[in-house]
Amino acid sequence: MSRIAILSDAHLLMQAERFKDENYRSPRGEISLQNFNQVIGQVVAEEPEAIILAGDMFDEREKGGDWIADSEAAKYWPEIRNELRRLIECARHGVYALRGNHDSAAVLKELEDHLGDGFHFARDEERAIGDHRVFFLETRYRQGDYRIPESELPEAGEILIMHETLPWRGVPGLEEELFRELSQRFSLLFNGHMHHFARSPLDLPNLYSLPALVPSRELKNAFTVKYQWPGDLDNPEVRDSPFGYVVVDGGQVSFQRYVPIQSVVKVEVKGDTPAEVVAGINEVYSALMEREDRDNLWVFVSAQGVILRETVTKETGKYPEIATMAEIDVKARQEPKRVAELRGLDKVMSLAELEAKVMTSLPWPDRDMAQELFEEVFTSDNLSKTADSSLERYLFQKLLELAVPHYGVSAENTDGFLRRVDPLWKRR
Numbered sequence: 331m332s333r334i335a336i337l338s339d340a341h342l343l344m345q346a347e348r349f350k351d352e353n354y355r356s357p358r359g360e361i362s363l364q365n366f367n368q369v370i371g372q373v374v375a376e377e378p379e380a381i382i383l384a385g386d387m388f389d390e391r392e393k394g395g396d397w398i399a400d401s402e403a404a405k406y407w408p409e410i411r412n413e414l415r416r417l418i419e420c421a422r423h424g425v426y427a428l429r430g431n432h433d434s435a436a437v438l439k440e441l442e443d444h445l446g447d448g449f450h451f452a453r454d455e456e457r458a459i460g461d462h463r464v465f466f467l468e469t470r471y472r473q474g475d476y477r478i479p480e481s482e483l484p485e486a487g488e489i490l491i492m493h494e495t496l497p498w499r500g501v502p503g504l505e506e507e508l509f510r511e512l513s514q515r516f517s518l519l520f521n522g523h524m525h526h527f528a529r530s531p532l533d534l535p536n537l538y539s540l541p542a543l544v545p546s547r548e549l550k551n552a553f554t555v556k557y558q559w560p561g562d563l564d565n566p567e568v569r570d571s572p573f574g575y576v577v578v579d580g581g582q583v584s585f586q587r588y589v590p591i592q593s594v595v596k597v598e599v600k601g602d603t604p605a606e607v608v609a610g611i612n613e614v615y616s617a618l619m620e621r622e623d624r625d626n627l628w629v630f631v632s633a634q635g636v637i638l639r640e641t642v643t644k645e646t647g648k649y650p651e652i653a654t655m656a657e658i659d660v661k662a663r664q665e666p667k668r669v670a671e672l673r674g675l676d677k678v679m680s681l682a683e684l685e686a687k688v689m690t691s692l693p694w695p696d697r698d699m700a701q702e703l704f705e706e707v708f709t710s711d712n713l714s715k716t717a718d719s720s721l722e723r724y725l726f727q728k729l730l731e732l733a734v735p736h737y738g739v740s741a742e743n744t745d746g747f748l749r750r751v752d753p754l755w756k757r758r
């Protein structure tokens with residue numbers, strides 16, 4: 331039986347940048363090309379007879395974001411094409427590509443036109459590859475739960491290649507019943523898109539989830555090193571690389587691990603106050619600075635607590651030697667804001683900074699009222715007081731006094747209202 335290597339989800343062009351200079355390539359883009367070069371060397375050394383690209387190898391490039399300079403990402407293509415030529419030379423039965431949800435059909439078509447006989451773009455069709463029959467199911471991916479009409483499903487076959495969301499661990503995706511049906515119709519099923527290697531997901535013995543070939547975007551648990559704060563910073567959790575590809579050989583399916591050039595570091599910081607989160611970030615980054623491989627890290631930060639994304643970005647920015655990825659994940663805890671927490675806020679953003687931020691973000695009609703709030707109510711004097719009912723009453727009264735003229739309420743009515751609610755404050 332012919333040996334086939336199946337590669338997926340390299341997302342190579344995700345690294346392309348929005349820079350005017352056509353020759354500039356970011357460190358992130360360079361390292362992706364280096365990884366691609368190395369992993370292709372590893373694949374070629376296995377001497378596969380055919381190679382299948384199971385989607386999102388290139389990535390269509392973000393339309394809005396900060397990634398793309400020129401629409402073709404031309405500065406990356408010469409190297410990518412060279413690597414594809416290496417694959418074509420090594421695989422006598424050819425290279426076959428399925429379009430992933432991030433790939434553009436135009437790019438794959440162009441590769442087919444320019445790389446010659448060895449490269450095939452396949453959609454909703456069966457191909458004879460050596461002594462195998464492989465069906466390529468064109469990607470239907472949608473967000474949330476979705477299905478594919480029965481009339482569009484392949485009847486039966488040997489190997490099925492697809493790129494859809496597995497409805498896994500509570501995550502919505504292509505309906506499970508459909509995977510079951512396809513697992514009856516085919517001997518072996520390989521699904522890309524999930525970036526994690528797994529045998530028999532959904533308890534289907536002949537279904538495989540394909541790993542991401544090289545690091546690209548952040549994915550949960552796709553790290554090789556993890557620091558948690560609070561936690562033991564001398565002994566971060568270390569995991570085997572989750573990256574690589576799959577080889578099918580005589581009915582045997584094996585995961586071939588690829589160890590990337592960079593360590594993919596996950597940093598998780600949890601704190602009760604902004605000051606704690608800031609302290610945690612700095613302690614973890616001090617530990618990162620001590621690492622011998624500090625120049626070869628890709629750091630994904632996740633912060634939990636009462637914290638602003640800008641604050642996390644500012645703190646991590648103090649360590650230019652460490653490559654912090656832009657996708658910073660901030661989970662602000664949803665709790666009623668109490669005065670004690672506002673005191674904590676004062677430590678990462680001074681009252682004057684907060685005031686300036688609020689003032690510049692408001693349209694003119696609201697600014698004078700906000701100005702009064704800062705002058706009368708949110709004073710450093712008030713904010714540093716311990717919360718008690720008399721302070722709350724005072725703040726309530728001041729807010730009411732400031733607000734009512736905006737709604738045309740007379741002063742007498744406000745006084746009367748305050749007199750009537752007074753017993754409520756006292757009863758607390």
Ligand SMILES: [Mn+2]
Pocket residue numbers: 385386430431432493522523524
């Ligand atoms: Mn995908």
